Amino acid sequence: MSSPAASPVRVAVLISGTGSNMAALIDAAQAGASGYEIALVLSNIEGAGGLAVAAAKGVKTVAIPHKPFGKDREAHEQAVDAALRDAGVQVVALAGYMRILTPWLVRAWDGRMLNIHPSLLPLYPGLDTHARAIAAGDAEGGCTVHLVTEGVDEGPILGQARVPILADDTPSALSERVKTAEHTLYPQVLGDFCKGLARK
Secondary structure, three states, X not given: OOOOOOOOEEEEEEEOOOOHHHHHHHHHHHHOOXXXXXXXXXXXXXXXXXXXXXXXXXXXXXXXXXXXXXXOHHHHHHHHHHHHHHOOOOEEEEOOOOOOOOHHHHHHOOOOEEEEEOOOOOOOOOOOHHHHHHHOOOOEEEEEEEEOOOOOOOOOEEEEEEEEOXXXXXXXXXXXXXXXXXXXXXXXXXXXXXXXXXXX
């Protein structure tokens, strides 16, 4: 007899905006055989556009605005962490979550928190990645899924997708093509990661 299939890994997606990568992750999960399910979409911005998108797809959402916490970033993250654990989350996927995390939250989810970054890391960590790649005369841009560590965009790389930079490219045009690549790469890498986790 074959052994029963492992239950999908419960994933939370953290967003701050419209959540286009989040939507791609949900769609892949709902299509089946991804190895994960989206148990929660959480935003630090009340009314973030992605919350309505997730709710329309039948996914539980919660907003925990950071502003009431003032400068106490760790207190905000403790509230976020409590919501993640209440939802039975096993893996966290950052998708346009515009907060620099404190070591406290990174350590709490060490080895179980992923991020997608719009460059071929280790090139161009941080912001303005497309403008920097064009200015450098690079032939390619792209995106990277990596584990989150305490250094910004420094964690182990789990997967990359390459996108040619065209002769007359602008940062906005390159950004749109990279975003299309992100929507394929992130579900694939998250699925592989969760299937590996389930086998452990």
